[in-house]
Amino acid sequence: MPASSDTSPIDINRLRQVCSSCSLRDLCVPLGLGEPEMARLDSIVEKSPPMKAGQHLFRAGDPMRSIYAVRSGTYKSYTLDSEGEEQVLGFHLPGELVGLDAIHPGQHQCNLMALDTAMACIMPFDELTQLASELPGLQRQIMRLLSKEITSLVPMAGDHSAEERMASFLLSLARRFGERGYSSRSFRLVMSRRDIANYLRLATETVSRVLRRFQDKGWISVDRRDVSLDDVEALRRIADET
Amino acid sequence: MPASSDTSPIDINRLRQVCSSCSLRDLCVPLGLGEPEMARLDSIVEKSPPMKAGQHLFRAGDPMRSIYAVRSGTYKSYTLDSEGEEQVLGFHLPGELVGLDAIHPGQHQCNLMALDTAMACIMPFDELTQLASELPGLQRQIMRLLSKEITSLVPMAGDHSAEERMASFLLSLARRFGERGYSSRSFRLVMSRRDIANYLRLATETVSRVLRRFQDKGWISVDRRDVSLDDVEALRRIADET
DNA sequence: CGCTATTTTGAGCCGCGTCAATACGGGTGG
DNA sequence: CCACCCGTATTGACGCGGCTCAAAATAGCG
Known part of the structure; x- marks a missing residue:
């Protein structure tokens, strides 16, 4: 055939x-x-x-x-x-x-x-x-x-600080990547800083500064658009999930 | 019978x-x-x-x-x-x-x-x-x-100023009262200032101040919990509806 | 008429936005 | 392969809107 x-x-x-x-x-x-x-x-x-x-x-x-x-x-x-x-x-x-x-x-x-x-x-x-x-x-x-x-x-819709918003954002992405079978510890941010800032209702400069602050505290590692979450508990404390 | x-x-x-x-x-x-x-x-x-x-x-x-x-x-x-x-x-x-x-x-x-x-x-x-x-x-x-x-x-979820939020809030209530057959020009705020502030993610002090500012500009009249909208167009300009 | 919760008003401060400059990176052409 | 360019990202300086703290005014209620 x-x-x-x-x-x-x-x-x-x-x-x-x-x-x-x-x-x-x-x-x-x-x-x-x-x-x-x-x-x-x-x-x-x-x-x-x-x-x-x-x-x-x-x-x-x-x-x-x-x-x-x-x-x-x-x-x-x-x-x-x-x-x-x-x-x-x-x-x-x-x-x-x-x-x-x-x-x-x-x-x-x-x-x-x-x-x-x-x-x-x-x-x-x-x-x-x-x-x-x-x-x-x-x-x-x-x-x-x-x-x-x-x-x-x-x-x-809540009024959250820049750090709370960023921590929640990272944890949300981590959870959703995890649900889809990808690593929830390290992933790539496909969106630009500008998009992240706009989504979180922050200035792009603030996004940069908060990411740097998190990195300085040892909570995350950022390289360009690749992120890894090194201290999820610390992020969770900041994010203050309900 | x-x-x-x-x-x-x-x-x-x-x-x-x-x-x-x-x-x-x-x-x-x-x-x-x-x-x-x-x-x-x-x-x-x-x-x-x-x-x-x-x-x-x-x-x-x-x-x-x-x-x-x-x-x-x-x-x-x-x-x-x-x-x-x-x-x-x-x-x-x-x-x-x-x-x-x-x-x-x-x-x-x-x-x-x-x-x-x-x-x-x-x-x-x-x-x-x-x-x-x-x-x-x-x-x-x-x-x-x-x-x-x-x-x-x-x-x-948008990032709006205190005045934008308050104007939107008043216009939203006005519209909804109107839809229900009540006056959309003057109505009673059944909720406390504290509830309004909490809802709008503002401090109660800011709610008071913004209402006073709107009144000073002649856009609204406030007496206790009774409000009347005297210049809806001005509120709409501030609220910046999409 | 007094007591208490709510609202208003004032003073000072802080987080984050704005403005400006610099650094980085990826793509393009010589 | 390197020089150049332009968009993205980072870093710094400064100002302002709205929060905090404090106190006075007003309203609601027994």
Whole structure:
């Protein structure tokens, strides 16, 4: 049997196994679904083409047709205020959902830019909600993820010092890298100092100074964009997690 | 026919007409539902007994069995940080949902306290999601309200000056009172200066000073807890809405 | 009418932003 | 391979907004 007629139908099938064969499925929408439910989810999820750093998945004002899950790489979400100043809202790792704030008004509220080579999973919203009506586990998981998004914004709203914000930021990244099977002790900051500063509502100079202070205290080692956490307990004390 | 045997079944029926006869239904969960759907929602919604100022609807750590809609009065939500310091997360007017952040972890993440005499509607979560599976409009509206909650936290996370925060706060209250049929020009601040300050991440002294500054400029009139907005445009310029 | 909690007002200080200069690094062309 | 350039990051000096501390004024309540 020629290879072409053999692999072709298999590949088409493979293309659709977006969730059931995904290593991130327990962090993402499929969590809690069984085999048959996941197969139905597979039938509506599409892969986005790979995106290069700087490209946008969507922009504020775009009509909301789908929600997205990060598949690989890292995205940042941001808005532009009335003076055109960028406001970074978050950094999004594989398995995390983005675009959830667009459900309510039906238009995307923020811009989503790839920080490196990145891919996303596209979940057409009408089909997803239709499927959620039929699969109670899926409905529940979508609500959980929406709820989680609310919780994740609360710490940002607190009034915290520069050191508290930076420590929380590093610990949050560490935890999320750990959940994804990477080292939670040392990792690369794909985002620029400017993006970090903007996200933490600090000046870039302050970000530099706080990182240096942490390094001088022996809590972290910083080399360019590579960080390793040498004293997680000290960071936790500063971050003052609830 | 004796009145007792006549009114009794009617009253029992009335007690269940929680949503369909509610003036807040277009701001709340029932938005977009037709008559028969709303009747089914009525069958699962319960009224909480009236609560006095200082009483709690739920506390952080309580198991999440229901989500709640404010029916009358005002609540504040808050957490306690590791030093036991209160962190006010929001003020909640009639028609607004609370407890949504509890869906994800299954436990309430914050405390909810009545600021005056207040009542809530109780929606048992399992029954609500079950019903949402059967009523696409209800599922959609719940997701919209969850999404709205995300959007509402974003402005809080920005780094804004004391005047920007106060102006935004006053305009937000004005808008929400207006939506509920009250005057958006003058209203009563049911929360204390201390609660306002805590919510805006300012010192109470700063709240006093900013209010005084706004009054000196002729933008508002403050008498004790009664406020009237005399120059909404000026406030909007300061608040710098997106 | 007194007691206490809340709000207002004033004085001083500190963390962080702003402005400015320098250092570093990665890419480009000779 | 090196010289150059430009964007990113670091470091230093200084000023200001808002917090802290302290005290007076006002309101709510028994």
